[in-house]
Amino acid sequence: MMNNDILSVIQKSNNIGITFHVSPDGDALGSTLGLLLGLIQMNKNVYIMSKENLPSSLSFLPYSNLIVSACDSVKDNTDCVIVLDCGNVERINANLDLDSRKYILINIDHHLSNDQYGDLNYVDTEAAAVGEIIFDLLKELNINIDKNIAMCLYTSILTDTGSFKYPSTTIRTHNIAGELISKGIDFNDIYKKIYENKPFSKVKLYGKVIDTMEMHCNNKACFMYLTKNMLNELNLEDENSGDVISFGTIVDSSDVTVLIKETENGTKVSLRSKYIIDVRRISEYFGGGGHTRAAGFSTDMSMEQIKLKLIEILNSELIK
Ligand code: 5GP
Ligand code: MN
Numbered sequence: 001m002m003n004n005d006i007l008s009v010i011q012k013s014n015n016i017g018i019t020f021h022v023s024p025d026g027d028a029l030g031s032t033l034g035l036l037l038g039l040i041q042m043n044k045n046v047y048i049m050s051k052e053n054l055p056s057s058l059s060f061l062p063y064s065n066l067i068v069s070a071c072d073s074v075k076d077n078t079d080c081v082i083v084l085d086c087g088n089v090e091r092i093n094a095n096l097d098l099d100s101r102k103y104i105l106i107n108i109d110h111h112l113s114n115d116q117y118g119d120l121n122y123v124d125t126e127a128a129a130v131g132e133i134i135f136d137l138l139k140e141l142n143i144n145i146d147k148n149i150a151m152c153l154y155t156s157i158l159t160d161t162g163s164f165k166y167p168s169t170t171i172r173t174h175n176i177a178g179e180l181i182s183k184g185i186d187f188n189d190i191y192k193k194i195y196e197n198k199p200f201s202k203v204k205l206y207g208k209v210i211d212t213m214e215m216h217c218n219n220k221a222c223f224m225y226l227t228k229n230m231l232n233e234l235n236l237e238d239e240n241s242g243d244v245i246s247f248g249t250i251v252d253s254s255d256v257t258v259l260i261k262e263t264e265n266g267t268k269v270s271l272r273s274k275y276i277i278d279v280r281r282i283s284e285y286f287g288g289g290g291h292t293r294a295a296g297f298s299t300d301m302s303m304e305q306i307k308l309k310l311i312e313i314l315n316s317e318l319i320k
Pocket of ligand 2: 027028085110128129130160
């Protein structure tokens with residue numbers, strides 16, 4: 001049951017902005033566009049803020065052309081801003097001018113590491129995707145979940161559950177997905193547009209990254225590296241190349257997989273785990289966050305320094 005204050009603020013607001021976390025994924029964008037379409041049904045003036053352009057793999061989503069880096073700030077007369085799928089202020093993908101704000105800030109999320117930074121907060125860590133929360137929210141607002149909304153929310157759930165395989169997936173997740181499919185969406189087509197639609201060069205990049213794979217900590221930790229040089233060699237922009245990390249988790253002996261990525265401003269680390277390591281706790285130690293089995297952080301350390309530091313930490317937790 002959604003917080004009543006959030007429902008009434010949305011009902012009373014005329015001008016509503018929506019935004020999400022940096023490097024937006026299927027959950028951030030699917031839940032945002034689903035909410036946008038619902039609020040349009042309620043005749044709200046609603047807009048999306050983003051500092052980044054839309055990842056091309058999600059351009060099939062209805063109204064995704066509204067996600068452009070030119071619209072990254074709060075418009076005049078905004079009554080409320082809703083931030084989706086984002087655990088802390090530093091990761092918000094918009095200039096919200098928080099200190100001098102005249103609008104109400106609503107934080108709707110499912111990350112365990114959420115700082116409750118909104119005036120109103122709804123954080124359901126049981127939800128496999130924010131799309132599940134938006135599904136309930138739209139129902140409570142008496143909005144008709146039409147085919148377009150269903151496409152957005154299904155995308156959100158599909159991507160954040162790793163196609164219904166992560167342990168965050170519940171009976172409720174499947175029930176919601178079933179109801180969304182009953183709206184007439186082509187779920188197989190959505191799958192192909194998201195997962196079987198990569199440029200050749202990006203698949204070649206996976207090859208380069210997989211080639212760097214090393215096993216540490218009694219073969220329980222798989223490390224991979226992605227450098228700017230690899231992107232340059234393939235004429236690739238740094239467009240969400242993090243999904244290559246899933247190749248580490250398929251190694252039989254690996255519990256934790258670490259992808260260390262060179263970026264314009266420092267080093268970005270993504271972590272996944274299968275059974276033992278709580279990767280959120282490790283990421284929080286370095287100022288990041290996420291979920292128990294998927295988390296990440298950024299650091300000023302070099303790729304080599306953070307590698308050695310992580311091997312040390314993981315050794316103490318994996319080799320007992
Ligand atoms: P990914 O490794 O795909 O970038 O992120 C996996 C999960 O960790 C996501 O739920 C994401 O929100 C979280 N995450 C990744 N990087 C960071 C970070 O720098 N800070 C925080 N707070 N969370 C992160
Ligand atoms: Mn999410």
